[in-house]
Amino acid sequence: MASLSNETQPLDQTExxxxxxxxxxxxxxxxxxxxxxxSEHGLPLTSYEVLLHLxxxxxxxMRMCDVAESVxxxxxxxxxxxxRLERDGxxxxxxxxxxARGSFARLTDxxxxxxxxxxxxxxxxxxxxxxxxxxxxxxxxxxxxxxRIAAPGSTPGPPSCSG
Amino acid sequence: MASLSNETQPLDQTExxxxxxxxxxxxxxxxxxxxxxxSEHGLPLTSYEVLLHLxxxxxxxMRMCDVAESVxxxxxxxxxxxxRLERDGxxxxxxxxxxARGSFARLTDxxxxxxxxxxxxxxxxxxxxxxxxxxxxxxxxxxxxxxRIAAPGSTPGPPSCSG
DNA sequence: TCACCATTGTTGCACACGCAATCACCGCCG
DNA sequence: CGGCGGTGATTGCGTGTGCAACAATGGTGA
Numbered sequence: 001m002a003s004l005s006n007e008t009q010p011l012d013q014t015e016x017x018x019x020x021x022x023x024x025x026x027x028x029x030x031x032x033x034x035x036x037x038x039s040e041h042g043l044p045l046t047s048y049e050v051l052l053h054l055x056x057x058x059x060x061x062m063r064m065c066d067v068a069e070s071v072x073x074x075x076x077x078x079x080x081x082x083x084r085l086e087r088d089g090x091x092x093x094x095x096x097x098x099x100a101r102g103s104f105a106r107l108t109d110x111x112x113x114x115x116x117x118x119x120x121x122x123x124x125x126x127x128x129x130x131x132x133x134x135x136x137x138x139x140x141x142x143x144x145x146x147x148r149i150a151a152p153g154s155t156p157g158p159p160s161c162s163g
Numbered sequence: 164m165a166s167l168s169n170e171t172q173p174l175d176q177t178e179x180x181x182x183x184x185x186x187x188x189x190x191x192x193x194x195x196x197x198x199x200x201x202s203e204h205g206l207p208l209t210s211y212e213v214l215l216h217l218x219x220x221x222x223x224x225m226r227m228c229d230v231a232e233s234v235x236x237x238x239x240x241x242x243x244x245x246x247r248l249e250r251d252g253x254x255x256x257x258x259x260x261x262x263a264r265g266s267f268a269r270l271t272d273x274x275x276x277x278x279x280x281x282x283x284x285x286x287x288x289x290x291x292x293x294x295x296x297x298x299x300x301x302x303x304x305x306x307x308x309x310x311r312i313a314a315p316g317s318t319p320g321p322p323s324c325s326g
Numbered sequence: 327t328c329a330c331c332a333t334t335g336t337t338g339c340a341c342a343c344g345c346a347a348t349c350a351c352c353g354c355c356g
Numbered sequence: 357c358g359g360c361g362g363t364g365a366t367t368g369c370g371t372g373t374g375c376a377a378c379a380a381t382g383g384t385g386a
Contacts, residue, residue: 008286011294018302019289021309026189027235028313046342065364072190077343079366101351101364123171130185131178133311138304139181146184148296150191209372227335240373242336247372264334264381 033125041118046071047085048122050078051107051115054091060107061094067105090114196288204281209234210248211285213241214270214278217254223270224257230268253277 011019034045043051053070054060062070068078082105085091090111096102107115134142174182197208206214216233217223225233231241245268248254253274259265270278297305 008283008290010282011286011289014299014302014306015289015294017306017309018297019293021306021313022185022189022192022293024235025309025312026185029185044342063364072187074344075365076345076367080342096364099352099364101349103365119173120171123174126174126178126182127171130182130312131174133308134181136177138308139177141301141304143177143180143184145296145301146180146188149188149293150184207372228333237374238335239337239375243372259334262334262382266335 029129032129033122036121036125037118040121041114043114043118046073046081047090048115048118050081050085050105051090051111052119054105054107055112055115060112061104063096064103064105085111192292195292196285199284199288200281203284204277206277206281209236209244210253211278211281213244213248213268214253214274215282217268217270218275218278223275224267226259227266227268248274 010016030045037043037045037048049071050067053067054062064078064082065075067082068075071078071081073081082091082093085105086093090108091105092108094104094106096104131139173179193208200206200208200211212234213230216230217225227241227245228238230245231238234241234244236244245254245256248268249256253271254268255271257267257269259267294302
């Protein structure tokens with residue numbers, strides 16, 4: 001057991017549970033929530049997140065690159081995802097008047113309807129599978145901790161086009 | 164804004180930050196750690212995790228299905244991953260004597276060497292990007308919270324072959 | 327002993343995604 | 357005005373993954 005004590009000693013039991021637990025919990029939660037959305041509404045989780053972000057904006061439209069950043073996808077990944085959403089009629093691309101390069105993804109009425117139908121499922125899933133396991137204090141702690149992780153200047157990447 | 168108050172009201176600010184923060188932090192951490200391992204050792208994170216789990220066993224070998232469960236992969240996914248690891252010489256398949264259907268994935272000397280080399284990078288990454296942002300108390304809290312999430316009987320799946 | 331179902335690992339197939347290249351366009355500086 | 361680097365979105369290509377189907381084997385009950 002001394003073979004690994006070269007430079008960095010292994011994690012202690014709590015550290016290991018905190019880290020591996022994060023991986024496992026994330027995988028579990030995403031799988032559960034995605035399965036629920038998919039089975040009840042035929043909507044993958046990533047698609048739902050795009051619709052959700054669009055719905056939170058004025059006019060229901062966002063620049064493609066902003067959507068990509070919001071849902072943690074590459075631009076190419078978002079292009080294909082919006083392709084699918086457009087094919088299903090939930091969003092439509094509209095030309096950006098101020099910048100001929102850019103496109104908006106805009107929520108359609110069908111997309112808004114779909115989102116509203118799916119949101120109950122998703123919110124209940126988040127509450128049941130995730131929020132229910134934390135006290136309000138713990139949630140506040142978590143919320144701040146995540147921002148500490150995201151904040152540091154490690155490969156954050158510049159804001160984006162709309163910034 | 165009253166359009167979503169149909170059945171389930173939206174998350175409050177803290178809930179939202181706790182939930183979306185989890186998604187964002189996970190994505191960020193996995194990306195960072197994977198990039199570090201890949202660039203410094205040419206080893207993807209999932210491959211590393213397989214080697215790590217194997218190293219923690221007696222004899223450095225595990226049943227394929229147990230490895231799959233440990234690293235949160237499907238059996239087919241693990242088959243391909245072990246294909247790659249075997250091609251790179253880090254593991255080898257050995258026939259299970261008790262069960263002609265089964266195979267062990269066994270860590271080779273090269274795999275153990277690779278793991279030891281990569282472990283410093285990975286451990287330092289976990290400490291720097293994740294553990295550093297939490298106090299010991301917070302880590303304990305996290306460790307227990309993850310187990311609350313994983314524990315409930317929601318699609319847990321039966322133990323497995325080695326159980 | 328044999329029939330039957332469960333389980334293990336692999337494979338065919340499809341899909342979602344990222345990277346790099348590409349094209350069109352913006353803004354700036356000379 | 358013209359050139360030039362930077363940016364937004366798309367596309368080609370490769371990769372990693374899951375699902376379903378499959379063959380081989382184990383285990384159990386008649």
